[in-house]
Amino acid sequence: MAEFSWIARSPLEHALVVGACGARGTAAGVSLTEIRNFDLIQVMARRGKAAELAKAAETRFGVAAPGTPKAVRVADATLIWSGPDQFLVLCNGGKHAIEPLSQAFAQSGSLSDQSDARALISVSGEKARAILAKLSSLDLHPAAFPAGTAAATSVDHTSVNLWRGNDRPDGQAVFNLLVFATFAESLWHTMLDAAAEYGVDIRHSEELG
Amino acid sequence: MRIVCPFCGERELGEFTYLGDAKPARPAAGATENEVFDYVYLRDNVAGPMSEFWYHGGGCRAWLKIARNTLTHEISSVEPAAGVGARQVGA
Numbered sequence: 001m002a003e004f005s006w007i008a009r010s011p012l013e014h015a016l017v018v019g020a021c022g023a024r025g026t027a028a029g030v031s032l033t034e035i036r037n038f039d040l041i042q043v044m045a046r047r048g049k050a051a052e053l054a055k056a057a058e059t060r061f062g063v064a065a066p067g068t069p070k071a072v073r074v075a076d077a078t079l080i081w082s083g084p085d086q087f088l089v090l091c092n093g094g095k096h097a098i099e100p101l102s103q104a105f106a107q108s109g110s111l112s113d114q115s116d117a118r119a120l121i122s123v124s125g126e127k128a129r130a131i132l133a134k135l136s137s138l139d140l141h142p143a144a145f146p147a148g149t150a151a152a153t154s155v156d157h158t159s160v161n162l163w164r165g166n167d168r169p170d171g172q173a174v175f176n177l178l179v180f181a182t183f184a185e186s187l188w189h190t191m192l193d194a195a196a197e198y199g200v201d202i203r204h205s206e207e208l209g
Numbered sequence: 210m211r212i213v214c215p216f217c218g219e220r221e222l223g224e225f226t227y228l229g230d231a232k233p234a235r236p237a238a239g240a241t242e243n244e245v246f247d248y249v250y251l252r253d254n255v256a257g258p259m260s261e262f263w264y265h266g267g268g269c270r271a272w273l274k275i276a277r278n279t280l281t282h283e284i285s286s287v288e289p290a291a292g293v294g295a296r297q298v299g300a
């Protein structure tokens with residue numbers, strides 16, 4: 001029988017054009033980077049197993065999984081709160097792929113592989129907050145949304161998992177958005193339109209910030 | 210109107226969907242036709258404090274039970290609906 005193989009492609013493959021976009025003449029106010037080729041696993045506690053799941057997560061990752069809207073960095077992954085008694089595991093290189101994680105949470109959690117079901121967009125730059133303010137009602141001021149804060153929210157009526165990662169080397173805040181693959185192109189265009197007046201630097205990368 | 214989700218914090222109304230009155234309780238098996246009809250179709254038209262179900266579909270996707278005054282939109286309590294967030298409601 002013929003081998004059937006899937007080739008993973010970015011949902012932004014057509015929409016994303018690397019380079020400068022929008023206002024010219026000054027340094028780009030916004031950087032939009034799509035992160036490709038990541039592993040993403042949704043972990044949810046089974047009914048009555050939340051405490052057990054938390055313990056299993058601590059055994060696996062060496063830290064407590066976020067129980068409130070936070071994103072927690074460990075050596076080789078980021079644990080992102082996504083709702084009560086559930087979180088996402090983001091990594092690359094298959095370090096925490098579905099098979100090993102299924103074993104780790106066999107007694108307490110239900111898992112779902114979201115690796116190719118979401119697009120990951122990273123927004124940074126001097127005007128990052130300004131463009132997100134056009135699309136989101138969350139207060140992203142550093143006093144209200146410090147690094148490591150996460151939210152399950154809607155950006156331009158599109159469900160996203162939003163979190164603030166580590167700052168860029170130049171000190172600028174980095175906001176990460178996980179969006180369903182089928183909504184990614186629409187959100188991308190909306191974000192580009194919102195950012196155009198500030199000048200945009202568009203890239204893609206396989207590096208998780 | 211804003212709703213303070215017990216999981217997410219304060220959010221705009223647009224992230225939530227209204228289900229309706231939280232009061233009707235499903236009748237036991239063997240209930241009379243009138244009781245079932247009442248449960249399925251009949252609703253009070255409350256002017257004042259009311260207990261309601263809301264869904265945080267644009268956020269954490271939790272079902273919430275909210276006490277709201279239908280005259281003023283003042284919300285006096287928000288709690289997870291039963292079955293949401295096993296740890297919080299001890300299910």
Ligand SMILES: [Zn+2]
Pocket residue numbers: 214215216217218265268269270271
């Ligand atoms: Zn919520």
